[in-house]
Amino acid sequence: MRHERVLILDFGGQYNQLIARRVREQNVYCDLLPYDMSIEKIREYAPVGIIFTGGPNSVYEAGAPAVDARIFDLGIPVLGICYGCQLIAHTLGGKVTHASTREYGKCEIRYAEDSALFAGVAPKNICWMSHTDYVSEVPAGFSVTARTATCPAAGFEDAKRKIYGIQFHTEVHHTREGEIILHNFLYNVCKAKGDWTMSNFVAEQVERLKEKLVGKKVLCAMSGGVDSAVAATLVHRAAGENLTCVFVDHGLLRKGEAEEVVSVFRDGLGMNLVKADARDRFLAKLKGVGDPERKRKIIGEEFIKVFEAESKKIGAVDFLVQGTIYPDVIESGKGASAVIKSHHNVGGLPSVVDFKEIVEPLRDLFKDEVRKVGTELGLPDSVVQRQPFPGPGLAIRIMGEVTEEKLKTLRDADFILRDEIAKAGLSRDIWQYFAVITSTSTVGVMGDARTYEPVIALRAVTSVDAMTADWARIPYDVLEKISSRIINEVDHANRIVYDITSKPPATIEWE
Numbered sequence: 026m027r028h029e030r031v032l033i034l035d036f037g038g039q040y041n042q043l044i045a046r047r048v049r050e051q052n053v054y055c056d057l058l059p060y061d062m063s064i065e066k067i068r069e070y071a072p073v074g075i076i077f078t079g080g081p082n083s084v085y086e087a088g089a090p091a092v093d094a095r096i097f098d099l100g101i102p103v104l105g106i107c108y109g110c111q112l113i114a115h116t117l118g119g120k121v122t123h124a125s126t127r128e129y130g131k132c133e134i135r136y137a138e139d140s141a142l143f144a145g146v147a148p149k150n151i152c153w154m155s156h157t158d159y160v161s162e163v164p165a166g167f168s169v170t171a172r173t174a175t176c177p178a179a180g181f182e183d184a185k186r187k188i189y190g191i192q193f194h195t196e197v198h199h200t201r202e203g204e205i206i207l208h209n210f211l212y213n214v215c216k217a218k219g220d221w222t223m224s225n226f227v228a229e230q231v232e233r234l235k236e237k238l239v240g241k242k243v244l245c246a247m248s249g250g251v252d253s254a255v256a257a258t259l260v261h262r263a264a265g266e267n268l269t270c271v272f273v274d275h276g277l278l279r280k281g282e283a284e285e286v287v288s289v290f291r292d293g294l295g296m297n298l299v300k301a302d303a304r305d306r307f308l309a310k311l312k313g314v315g316d317p318e319r320k321r322k323i324i325g326e327e328f329i330k331v332f333e334a335e336s337k338k339i340g341a342v343d344f345l346v347q348g349t350i351y352p353d354v355i356e357s358g359k360g361a362s363a364v365i366k367s368h369h370n371v372g373g374l375p376s377v378v379d380f381k382e383i384v385e386p387l388r389d390l391f392k393d394e395v396r397k398v399g400t401e402l403g404l405p406d407s408v409v410q411r412q413p414f415p416g417p418g419l420a421i422r423i424m425g426e427v428t429e430e431k432l433k434t435l436r437d438a439d440f441i442l443r444d445e446i447a448k449a450g451l452s453r454d455i456w457q458y459f460a461v462i463t464s465t466s467t468v469g470v471m472g473d474a475r476t477y478e479p480v481i482a483l484r485a486v487t488s489v490d491a492m493t494a495d496w497a498r499i500p501y502d503v504l505e506k507i508s509s510r511i512i513n514e515v516d517h518a519n520r521i522v523y524d525i526t527s528k529p530p531a532t533i534e535w536e
């Protein structure tokens with residue numbers, strides 16, 4: 026079945042993936058594709074609506090991204106956001122003016138009550154702006170539908186031709202009632218039916234995979250991460266016992282995680298799961314190694330070797346499952362597609378496995394959709410809501426040499442941190458939170474005895490994409506509880522510090 030779909034033309038703005046996620050959240054499938062898609066291709070794509078995103082350029086710049094004006098004659102509704110709205114005005118004969126200062130942040134706005142785009146939205150409202158240029162004159166045939174103190178045409182439309190422009194960003198939560206505005210565009214203007222749901226997706230994918238995989242041998246590398254877990258579970262629904270999952274236990278996962286993989290997937294779902302216990306092997310390779318990049322390299326190479334040995338035992342397979350997701354496939358602006366994930370855990374696998382084809386059942390999904398599919402498939406929250414975790418695992422959270430003893434201390438401390446964050450109801454608000462064993466030992470006193478142990482650091486950050494991050498403002502009483510529990514319950518812990526650096530200049534991980 027082909028879903029109705031919206032085409033989002035990507036002009037390179039920072040919120041573009043967010044626009045696509047917001048459309049999908051309204052149960053309408055969409056693709057984010059490069060702005061220079063030809064008119065023939067657009068016709069062929071046959072969207073129910075087109076959205077132009079924001080972008081960093083000014084319409085007057087030489088070589089600024091433009092659209093073929095024939096796009097407005099296709100009879101398909103168009104919504105232009107930020108740069109997209111300036112482009113509509115510029116292309117159709119309106120005027121775009123360069124302001125002397127950039128407008129950034131929340132802003133009061135007045136919406137026209139008779140615009141289909143703003144139906145059900147309070148006329149006096151708040152929106153989120155991020156622009157320098159603005160539309161000073163709308164093209165002939167257009168009327169102004171929203172104003173702010175600095176934007177005389179913060180919204181404008183030609184309702185007859187179904188062309189709409191908005192200077193502000195509906196997709197960010199700061200635009201109050203932005204969801205209703207997007208809903209109005211999708212359902213009132215584009216007349217979407219809303220056939221994109223994760224339960225539909227699961228049912229269709231399972232059918233599709235069943236056809237493709239019938240009687241075939243399928244292999245999947247399970248890392249414990251969300252993407253590979255959901256991809257494997259989806260494929261398992263279709264391929265059943267023809268699917269073999271290989272889980273390499275490198276001994277660098279957090280407390281209880283390796284056991285959980287076995288209990289959820291082998292015991293719970295009845296998957297054919299091979300667990301390769303390579304803990305000693307990894308530890309031996311890491312002996313005496315302190316340099317973080319060397320550790321990463323060793324772990325990456327060793328992982329491939331262990332997987333290769335396991336896959337040799339299984340023999341040639343027809344399909345190799347990869348947990349590639351949509352953000353791995355799209356690239357902002359002039360989107361060239363990157364097909365195979367560069368994550369070291371899976372990136373090198375195709376070269377060592379004897380397979381015919383790669384199957385990527387999640388390649389159309391955003392991370393939040395992958396999580397919903399996981400829940401739909403009955404996976405527990407501990408798997409589906411798992412925070413991002415680096416491939417080299419705890420090895421890069423122990424400064425210097427990795428030892429069995431330090432791993433145990435780190436696991437225990439990290440477990441307490443996670444437990445208290447969960448109890449405080451903060452798990453969903455914090456992007457990543459973990460403990461680190463530093464390479465500095467300090468003196469402590471316990472009972473009457475002097476102690477001398479490595480400092481344990483706690484790191485917790487908020488972020489949307491790990492590119493930038495801020496340290497999480499965890500309430501003092503929660504930090505106090507974490508600190509006192511670690512000191513009391515964990516061996517070799519005598520001092521806890523909290524990392525209060527953002528990224529940049531620091532990175533999220535310590536190594």
Ligand code: XMP
Pocket residue numbers: 321368369413414415416417457491528531532533534535536
């Ligand atoms: P940094 O520390 O660079 O981390 O701010 C950004 C994000 O990437 C994760 N990370 C890694 N993931 N292999 C991975 O698979 C690695 O070597 C690695 N190093 C960092 C980190 O946890 C954060 O989410």
